[in-house]
Amino acid sequence: MQNTDNPLPIAIAQLSKSFGAQTVLEGIDLTISRGQTVSLIGRSGTGKSVLLRLLVGLDQPDSGSIRIDGEEITALDMDQLNKIRQKLGFLFQQSALYDSLTLAENVEFPLKRQRKLSPPERKQKVQQLLASVGLERDLDKFPSEISGGMKKRAGLARALALDPAIVFFDEPTSGLDPITAAEIGQLITELGKKRSMTSVVATHDMHSVRCFSDRAVLLDRGKVLIDGSFDDLQKSKDPFVVQFLNDAT
């Protein structure tokens, strides 16, 4: 039972989603406590990214409940969802930076529309955000002029622009070399701790899961196969878990 004064940031019950005949998620139950970093792991196509999209209202579930800070979001209209989304940040797999805008303008985009800041205040905030991800010298560069790692950093700065309480990361280290991937993982953890954020990370990167996650949730065939710490995963005797860990590490 949830405490109504201090509701869980994320509570999912019996969540199901299909695309045509293909069932992607089937009766998912999951709760995440404030300040936790939870990794969603599993084979490709097991519904990790779909789950993240459902959590921010980009897709609608077929059935089940999603509560963000105690508020049911599955029945909200776009305006109501937009109010909830101001508490959320999302780092997309391919960063999804706006091609026609510079990095500074990308980070400024949500601030300009969702926060009543004067232009100098906004500029200062943008500089702070880009400095926090190490891009203070690249404010005027366009996404096409920077590397994949820098795009992830810029995407992270944009995801944090509205000071979200909950941030979702979709494959934050995919396509990056091991050193850059570790840097991004470290950055996510540091910023998460500094800002007391709740983080949900969909990833294949077991190094990040081991180092930075409080919990790991292994999805298989649309269901939660195991939910626990990385040690719990390693202790599991389930043949799929054993094989997954062996292949992933």
Place this chain on the structure above:
Amino acid sequence: MHLGFSLCIVLIATLSVLPGDTGRSGGAGILVVTSWILSVVEWFGQFGIFGKRVLKATFSAPFEGREFLRQLDNIGSQSLPLVALAGAAIGVVLGLQTRDSLTRFGAKSLLPSVIIYSLIKEMGPIVTGLIVSGRVGAGIGAELGSMKVTEQIDAMVVSGVNPYKFLASTRILACIVALPLLTLVADAAGVLMGWLASTLAEPISLRLFLNAGLNGVAFSDLLPPTLKTCIFGLIIGAVSSYQGMQSHGGTAGVGRSATSAVVLSSLFLILADVFMVRLIIVFFN
């Protein structure tokens, strides 16, 4: 009858750009036709939902004034050279072709009137519409399609920004405002080049050409055909934005969106032209 014929053409063209299973043969033909008809009905249904969302977004604050101006510049001023060139070419062709025909019937003195009437009443608006449909429709379809497949539109939604307002509404409004202005440019370029073509064959001063051509032309001859291009703008902006925002399937999907944006907006534009010419004749003649 004309309207029915145009509707048939648009239906066939719509079928040709909508996804359907063409791999079946023989007895499965009925299934293919049924599937295509369902695709068309689905397209119109989805387009209606899109239109409702855009309409709601357009009339709710805050207004994206800066983005609207940026789109107006992109759609309007950047299309200007192409539209002026097309208008000029039409003017020259009209000047050369009608001279020959009118001379045969002993009505050469009507040449300036024929050029000016043809341009302002039909050629200017429809050519501008089709040129903008090609240039801007493809641009909007490809740009929004690319934003859709690279999750940029999703990023906008997650930021709490309504993409129907920021992306679709601004482009549609810019098309509505730009089309009549571009049409006037096409008309002017056409008249000027029509005079040039005429004067090369048989010297006539511009002033005399205009006096002869505009003799008997009323404001009501210019205004309705020019303003009907607002509807062309609405069609180009709405169809192209919809096709772009519905894009899926990676870069191939972006290509399909750009192509279908041009094909559908051009065809709906021609259909709307038939309909509006009839309306203008009924109400203004």
